[in-house]
Amino acid sequence: MSLRKLPEISAARLPTVCAFEPDADAVERWSPGVTAAVSGETTISILDVIGEDYWSGGGVTSKRVAAALRAIGEQDVVVDINSPGGDFFEGVAIYNALRAHPRKVTVRIIGLAASAASVIAMAGDEIQIGKAGFLMIHNSWVMAIGNRHDLADAARTMEPFDDAMATVYSDRAGVEKAKAAEWMDGETWFNGAQALQEGLADSFLSADAVAEDKAKAEAVRGVNATRRIDARLAKTGMPRTERRALLAELKGACTALSRPLRMTLAHWSQPSLRHP
Template sequence: MAKLRIYNEIVNEEDKVFLQDWYGTDGVCYKDIPEFLDSMEEGDNEIDIRIHCPGGDCIEGWAIYDALRNSGKTISATIEGECSSMATIILLAAPKERRFGFENARMCIHNPAVAWLDLWATDRLTADEIKKLKAKLTAQEISLIEEQNKILNLYVERTGADRNELQALMNEDKYVDMSRAAELGFIASTLAPNTDRKSNSSKSKKMAKEQIKIENRLFKKLLSMAGIAKIEDVKVLDQKITAADGTEFTVEREDGDPQVGDKAYPNGTYVLEDGTTIVIADEIIESITPAGEGDGDGDGNGDGDGEDAEGLKAKVDELTQQVEDLTEKVNTLTSEKEALANDKAQLEADKTALETEKADLQSKVKTEEETEILDIVAKAGGKAWLENLKGMSSTFTTSNRKFVEHAGGGEGEQGETRAQKALREQREKNEAKRKAKAQ
């Protein structure tokens, strides 16, 4: 059975290299899994996953889960310390009956989140830039909702727990113990300590007693050679070491610095104040990496790394503050936009009311022709005259009028009207003038 230890944060390959080069710590990425599978002995078809991990990158976590599920191996998984966030996805690569947790371990499931808002803007936020920021925020919101549903779907499928109950726990974002994890179906059972088990075999008991007698005789002889009268005079001291992040671990060594092979616990990776990294696995110090090793600065004291790390931390703090300020600006602008939208709606309502009033007034306005007619009526006598005119009727009828031929008079031609006579006389004058000019 091959042991796969997930003891560090889940990161992508680039971040893993960064952590190793700058902080001397390690991470778990997808690339580690195919390499682990390739390193397994031929014929070994079992993988025992040991988890002490706070979670990390969603993409890498899903890739690790898929690689394990498609490995064709029989998988078991045990929570040794912490199993949170994407580490719970890796836990579910094992079938339910082969998932376990130590009594003092803990687990946390929560909704996915972004560590950094993927935003960028200048000091001056134009309308176009605000629109772009809103589009980016909306895209990230949709992506997070899709990821949340994807995680929740797997939880329901692999645990059998109620979807609403799981979502409520994700919303709370808090740790639960292993008994609660078992109730929800994340593990099958809790593992109790096995160091105090008693043997039911009388033969084993007898052999153990004989072994103890031999060891006691040898021990007393060693004490005598060291000038010690009794065991109570021997002071056995362990080293309790505090890492830079405040976590503690114990090394069973009375004096001197911890060495590879020393017994130590609990398992995990610890970075000391001077930058030294100590990795404990199976309660044995597996590796000790001095600060600055492999960084290429040539001085070996790690000062350059510390200064760079401090500068990087200051830069991260500065960027974090910028993101917070920008988020506050976006929230303020969003509120202002909502207020402007309300004002716009009110103005549009006022405009509609004014247009209606204008149409009503226009319907009451007289045309120029109507105004002239009204003026004529007013001059003629107003309404009384108009009423009188309406009451008038013609006295002419077909019986009291007739048409006769008009007779011309004077020197005009027979039958000329007065108008025709005037036109004829004018033509004759014009003709006489032309003849006079021609002579």
């Protein structure tokens, strides 16, 4: 077990009426190019959405983290986080895997630890955060479809998950569970100084521990824009299959429109065809 006596989160039953998506605001505020300046052999990097990512084929899964922990063995572990969150159940599974590690777990919030990623961050025996870093906590949110009985069942299903998260946050911060629940109800954002003040982090990261990979940021810009649109559409209640079909159709239309535009630009870029 980890050095701290961390509370376990039990989330075994997947609600039949719910679908989990990354938080729209977190996706918009996430800077995917933020990374660690140096990573060691016992470092686990969580620098993507939590769970398998439909749009990029990437994402950080509990299976991947468990494999990394097995490879590291009984050594201290550093976990670097810059993630807008994502799949709640994958986040819980990663939290529990880190919680069960027999040696010290140091979590470094190098950019953003939002939603499910903030749950993962709480698995650290020590939590460090960049001065420009952020931590965001909120209630798990869902899309529920059906009559009033289905909606009431969805609310009842989520209550134990929110209660478990409130226990984790309150245990870390040393506050009453009601206070942690209040933070969650308000979808609270903590900057580095506020996270330290409230007890959700232990110390600041040194400035030279954080770097920015501009090439990575540029490479994922288009994917991140699609994620943001998808997250916003999810907030309207549009089903996942309909959203993704619509975005795929839009992408195809944009590709078709851009082809003649590129040909026109290439045509007019030839010296003999330029206007005097």
